[in-house]
Amino acid sequence: MKQLLLICAVVALVGCGEKTLEQRAEAGDAEAQNSLGEAYYSGKGVPEDHKEAVKWFRKAADQGIADAQYNLGLMYATGQGVLEDDKEAVKWYRKAADQGLANAQVNLGEMYEQGEGVEEDDKLSAKWYRKAADQGDWEGQFNLGWMYEQGQGVEQDFKEAVKWWRKAADQGHNWAQLHLGAMYETGEGVEKDYVTAYAWYCIVVANSYEVAKENKASCAKEMTPAQIAKAEALVKEMVKKNPKLLN
DSSP states (O other), rough: OOOOOOOSSTTTTTTTBBBBBHHHHHHOOHHHHHHHHHHHHHHHSSSOOHHHHHHHHHHHTTTTOOOHHHHHHHHHHTSSSSSHHHHHHHHHHHHHHHHOOHHHHHHHHHHHHSSSSSSOOOHHHHHHHHHHHHHOHHHHHHHHHHHHTTTTSOOOHHHHHHHHHHHHHHHHHHHEEEEEEEHHHHTTSSOOOOHHHHHHHHOOOTTTTTHHHHHHHHHHHHHHOOOOOOOHHHHHHHHOOOOOGGO
16 A cells, blocks of 8 residues: 655745745645644654644645645555544545555555455556556556466456556566566466576566575576576666666
């Protein structure tokens, strides 16, 4: 699940132009209200206070600020500063998602997938993941790839799974990189290619995902020393072409 949006939280509370952030928030400035909520959430510039964070997120959310609607939804989903309430979380995620906020679209998709706060609905889950994925959100891309691989909410399509996992993998999403490697190893959605599979596993291992070590070792058993050397050279070429692969 996506985490709290701390975009500008901490514009100094001691002064922001002619008025302090608190003064602007008290005066009804919606963006300042959201920023003040972020400050109370993180404890930067003010004492950490999740109830106060919720108070200010709500004021901004009621004025239609998508980031605040998302933040308020997350507070309800996690029970921070309020009693946990999945239905309220869905309500606020939906408001932000309808405004095009990708983080909210991903979280709303997850609520539909898991049946939290709404009736489980894989088709609606895939719909919201796609909206986020089409905006370039790597979590939306990974989740949509998963839906295609599993055939949840969409017709099972390994090529589509590979397509979306590749997009997320290219942005450095480690689970997408791992799954993409597995698709190359098994030949699902792409032509079986141990060299490329091994290269992706090497990248995941380099990103400190220990789980990929087993995949890498298993793949190596199917390869010749020459193929392994080729894969290691491919890793260098891939990273040089796209440094985002490593994080």
